[in-house]
Amino acid sequence: MPTLRQPQSEDELAGIVREAAGHSTSFQGASLNVQGGGTRAGLGRPANNAVTISTTRLSGVTLHEPAEMVISALAGTPLRVVEESLAEKGQMLPFEPMDHRAIYGTRGEPTIGGVVATNVSGPRRVVVGACRDHLIGVRFVNGRGEIIRSGGRVMKNVTGLDLVKLQAGAHGTLGILTEVTFKVLPRPEATATMLFEGLSEADAVATMSAALGSPFEVTGAAHLPAGIGAETARTLLRFENFPASIDYRFPALAERLRRFGMPKRIDRAESEQLWVAIRDCTLLAEPRDAALWRLSVKPSDAPALSATLRDALADARLFLDWGGGLIWLAIPAMDDAGAAAIRAALGGKGHATIVRAPDSIRAAVPVFQPEPAPVAALSERIKASFDPAGLINPGRMHASY
Amino acid sequence: MTAIPFPEPRADVLARRDFLIAGLARLVPPASLVTSEDERRAFETDAFTAYRRVPFAVVLPETTAEVSAVLAFCHQHRVPVVPRGAGTSLCGGAIPQEDAVVIGLSKMSRILEVNYPDRLAKVQAGVTNLAITQAVAADGFFYAPDPSSQLACTIGGNIGMNSGGAHCLKYGVTTNNILGVTLVLVDGTVVEIGGEAMDAPGYDLLGLLCGSEGQLGIMTEAIVRILPAAEGARPVLFGFGTSEEAGEAVAAIIGAGIVPVAMEFMDKPAIDICEAFAKAGYPMDVEALLIIEVEGSDAEMDATLAKIVEIARKHGVKRVKESKSAMETAAIWKGRKSAFGATGRIADYICMDGTIPTGQLPHVLRRIDEIVKHYGLRVANVFHAGDGNLHPLILYNVNDPAEAMKAEEAGNDILKLCVEVGGCLTGEHGVGIEKRDLMRHQFKPPELEQQMRVRAAFDAGWLLNPAKVFPLEGRV
Numbered sequence: 121m122p123t124l125r126q127p128q129s130e131d132e133l134a135g136i137v138r139e140a141a142g143h144s145t146s147f148q149g150a151s152l153n154v155q156g157g158g159t160r161a162g163l164g165r166p167a168n169n170a171v172t173i174s175t176t177r178l179s180g181v182t183l184h185e186p187a188e189m190v191i192s193a194l195a196g197t198p199l200r201v202v203e204e205s206l207a208e209k210g211q212m213l214p215f216e217p218m219d220h221r222a223i224y225g226t227r228g229e230p231t232i233g234g235v236v237a238t239n240v241s242g243p244r245r246v247v248v249g250a251c252r253d254h255l256i257g258v259r260f261v262n263g264r265g266e267i268i269r270s271g272g273r274v275m276k277n278v279t280g281l282d283l284v285k286l287q288a289g290a291h292g293t294l295g296i297l298t299e300v301t302f303k304v305l306p307r308p309e310a311t312a313t314m315l316f317e318g319l320s321e322a323d324a325v326a327t328m329s330a331a332l333g334s335p336f337e338v339t340g341a342a343h344l345p346a347g348i349g350a351e352t353a354r355t356l357l358r359f360e361n362f363p364a365s366i367d368y369r370f371p372a373l374a375e376r377l378r379r380f381g382m383p384k385r386i387d388r389a390e391s392e393q394l395w396v397a398i399r400d401c402t403l404l405a406e407p408r409d410a411a412l413w414r415l416s417v418k419p420s421d422a423p424a425l426s427a428t429l430r431d432a433l434a435d436a437r438l439f440l441d442w443g444g445g446l447i448w449l450a451i452p453a454m455d456d457a458g459a460a461a462i463r464a465a466l467g468g469k470g471h472a473t474i475v476r477a478p479d480s481i482r483a484a485v486p487v488f489q490p491e492p493a494p495v496a497a498l499s500e501r502i503k504a505s506f507d508p509a510g511l512i513n514p515g516r517m518h519a520s521y
Numbered sequence: 522m523t524a525i526p527f528p529e530p531r532a533d534v535l536a537r538r539d540f541l542i543a544g545l546a547r548l549v550p551p552a553s554l555v556t557s558e559d560e561r562r563a564f565e566t567d568a569f570t571a572y573r574r575v576p577f578a579v580v581l582p583e584t585t586a587e588v589s590a591v592l593a594f595c596h597q598h599r600v601p602v603v604p605r606g607a608g609t610s611l612c613g614g615a616i617p618q619e620d621a622v623v624i625g626l627s628k629m630s631r632i633l634e635v636n637y638p639d640r641l642a643k644v645q646a647g648v649t650n651l652a653i654t655q656a657v658a659a660d661g662f663f664y665a666p667d668p669s670s671q672l673a674c675t676i677g678g679n680i681g682m683n684s685g686g687a688h689c690l691k692y693g694v695t696t697n698n699i700l701g702v703t704l705v706l707v708d709g710t711v712v713e714i715g716g717e718a719m720d721a722p723g724y725d726l727l728g729l730l731c732g733s734e735g736q737l738g739i740m741t742e743a744i745v746r747i748l749p750a751a752e753g754a755r756p757v758l759f760g761f762g763t764s765e766e767a768g769e770a771v772a773a774i775i776g777a778g779i780v781p782v783a784m785e786f787m788d789k790p791a792i793d794i795c796e797a798f799a800k801a802g803y804p805m806d807v808e809a810l811l812i813i814e815v816e817g818s819d820a821e822m823d824a825t826l827a828k829i830v831e832i833a834r835k836h837g838v839k840r841v842k843e844s845k846s847a848m849e850t851a852a853i854w855k856g857r858k859s860a861f862g863a864t865g866r867i868a869d870y871i872c873m874d875g876t877i878p879t880g881q882l883p884h885v886l887r888r889i890d891e892i893v894k895h896y897g898l899r900v901a902n903v904f905h906a907g908d909g910n911l912h913p914l915i916l917y918n919v920n921d922p923a924e925a926m927k928a929e930e931a932g933n934d935i936l937k938l939c940v941e942v943g944g945c946l947t948g949e950h951g952v953g954i955e956k957r958d959l960m961r962h963q964f965k966p967p968e969l970e971q972q973m974r975v976r977a978a979f980d981a982g983w984l985l986n987p988a989k990v991f992p993l994e995g996r997v
Binding site for chain 1: 636637638639640661662682683685689693694696697706710712713714716717718719720721722723724725726727728729731732733736749750751752772773775776778779780817818820821824876877878879880905908909910943944945946947948949950951952956960963964965967968969971972974975976977978979990
């Protein structure tokens with residue numbers, strides 16, 4: 121029995137799952153590990169499944185209608201290919217998917233299916249929404265080996281239950297994605313960053329809230345404390361628009377934020393590099409053996425929470441994205457990698473996810489924020505409704521399903 | 522009309538009516554329990570008025586605890602439950618059945634908290650859509666989804682239907698603007714889904730709840746995103762000689778990298794109806810009208826509009842008329858948003874809601890015209906051009922049963938056409954009972970069964986809004 125299967129079509133894939141589901145004896149009951157480019161394999165609980173199914177041969181852009189702002193691609197299509205197709209027509213994936221290769225040191229090509237399975241989004245998420253907000257259609261093979269479509273290629277669609285959203289961020293546990301469709305946006309003509317130096321975390325979050333609450337359409341708001349990439353603390357606000365709009369909006373916002381100081385303006389290439397570093401968390405990529413966490417919180421809770429985390433955890437390094445709503449945290453990967461202290465600090469508000477830690481820790485400590493019992497029971501029943509035998513990525517999100 | 526069947530009322534429920542009402546009376550104050558026939562009749566239908574069923578009781582709870590108690594009781598005694606917001610559903614989503622208890626959220630209409638630094642508001646499910654925007658407008662914020670019924674419709678109903686509106690081209694629909702809900706499960710268990718932070722862990726249950734049409738539980742509170750309003754907004758009217766030219770202009774505008782906040786289309790019959798009602802100053806000598814709204818500072822709007830006008834001229838625009846004042850802007854939108862009401866003044870109508878890929882617009886408009894003529898009826902078309910969400914209004918006489926049947930058949934043909942060209946049955950109104958039996962045109966049996974198994978994870982006994990969404994035959 122081969123341990124790696126690389127189906128070349130959706131039908132072939134469905135056949136493999138039906139085999140595993142027990143319609144043939146060759147590998148009846150074998151659990152399946154779903155893999156795209158393998159660049160994000162460190163996300164979720166460590167996999168220990170008999171057969172790996174790679175989607176990399178299900179590759180290609182299947183539909184791109186620039187005038188309808190829609191693109192479809194097979195799940196194994198490299199993200200790079202999707203982004204190049206869009207760029208040719210002056211468009212982009214609005215949610216700015218993170219590239220995990222910097223923090224994992226992985227090689228290979230991230231796939232568009234992997235982007236959906238992990239619902240990865242970057243700095244622009246705070247304003248335009250996450251991967252799941254732009255995903256409008258999926259095709260997948262469920263655990264019964266059935267081919268299922270949900271959503272489609274139109275951006276307004278309330279026909280039946282929204283299984284599209286369920287697939288985003290399900291880490292492949294609710295089916296093996298074969299094709300995904302997104303609504304996209306025009307690429308902005310220009311970008312610039314407003315930089316404030318030396319702000320405290322409280323002032324930084326206040327600055328970002330004021331900017332995000334202004335009419336000037338800031339599309340990124342991050343705070344890099346002193347010692348994260350520079351000696352001085354940096355608070356960054358991004359503009360993306362027509363050049364004339366940026367030239368008007370930059371001073372207009374600076375005027376509103378005058379109580380926080382005189383900002384500097386950073387332009388195109390330097391600005392873009394900064395936001396890629398924030399998106400991909402390269403600022404905390406080293407040391408490679410440190411554990412990495414993502415904390416999703418109410419932005420105004422971020423300053424006090426950051427202080428609590430620094431007090432509770434030795435050698436904690438962190439920065440804020442999403443106006444304070446996302447905290448990236450690096451700490452030494454010892455014991456439970458800080459799980460108990462971090463989740464206690466959250467006090468039931470927001471949630472914390474381990475993004476990088478050794479397999480032994482991710483097997484022993486809940487990678488995702490534990491859910492209250494009734495919600496966990498719902499999740500377990502939903503998993504069973506797609507995959508009754510628990511064949512696809514079992515244990516990836518939660519030890520019991 | 523009687524073409525759409527309802528499930529047979531459960532005899533065992535009807536037989537226990539007195540017992541069940543006595544039980545409900547122990548759970549809520551007397552003023553929150555409606556049992557007299559006259560008062561129950563007020564709940565017999567919604568905005569899909571061709572169908573009606575009087576429920577055997579209506580409960581109007583004031584707290585999540587009361588909703589929980591009523592659901593636990595109904596679950597224990599196997600009684601169907603139909604949730605209701607303001608009853609503005611255009612697809613019969615809130616129409617009861619004789620063996621059901623209606624749980625109306627109209628008394629839970631408070632705004633609990635407004636939080637500007639975090640750009641969110643906590644509200645009860647029965648608050649109206651417009652009330653949220655009104656509560657934050659003075660501080661420069663708004664709640665983005667704006668269905669035409671926003672004066673009356675509730676946020677709970679909006680979440681249940683994943684409502685859209687005219688401005689979702691830029692701001693998305695309900696599912697993109699909700700952070701969390703308080704959900705009462707069928708057995709009365711209260712759970713919090715999502716919350717004040719973005720990207721909740723685990724499966725995206727919030728995304729699943731949006732558009733679930735009351736089939737998965739009853740929402741009693743919501744945390745919604747509020748957004749900063751633009752410095753200014755200006756709608757401009759573009760009149761074209763043909764629908765094709767208008768459709769091509771829409772494609773060209775998006776192709777040029779411009780995403781206006783709204784692009785609304787009206788055909789000649791719709792222009793006539795809306796202008797007669799709203800006196801909005803719509804041009805009367807054109808066959809198709811686009812209302813395109815842009816946002817920003819005055820200089821930014823001037824610059825964006827100049828680009829749009831240039832594109833429109835290349836596509837043969839005959840009239841361009843900018844709003845010059847807040848009053849004109851209000852009149853332009855009043856005309857569009859009252860399209861359904863204004864149509865109702867001249868004829869009975871049924872309103873379709875299919876979505877199509879916008880590239881198919883000219884073809885679909887021609888076919889709609891042919892379909893409606895085939896049945897000897899008239900149609901007025903209004904729709905959200907940027908996202909392909911059509912609202913053909915098929916005009917008929919409700920007192921003529923044969924004509925009513927023809928209108929329903931014409932509507933079904935139009936929705937099948939939408940699916941055929943790569944679109945869907947409903948963009949923002951929901952399936953309800955109206956499109957329930959068309960679901961097989963969009964989904965194959967394993968796809969519907971997959972959806973029903975997900976539904977069963979929440980309500981295996983089909984107690985929650987059971988007459989809706991899924992065809993009555995072949996349920997799992």
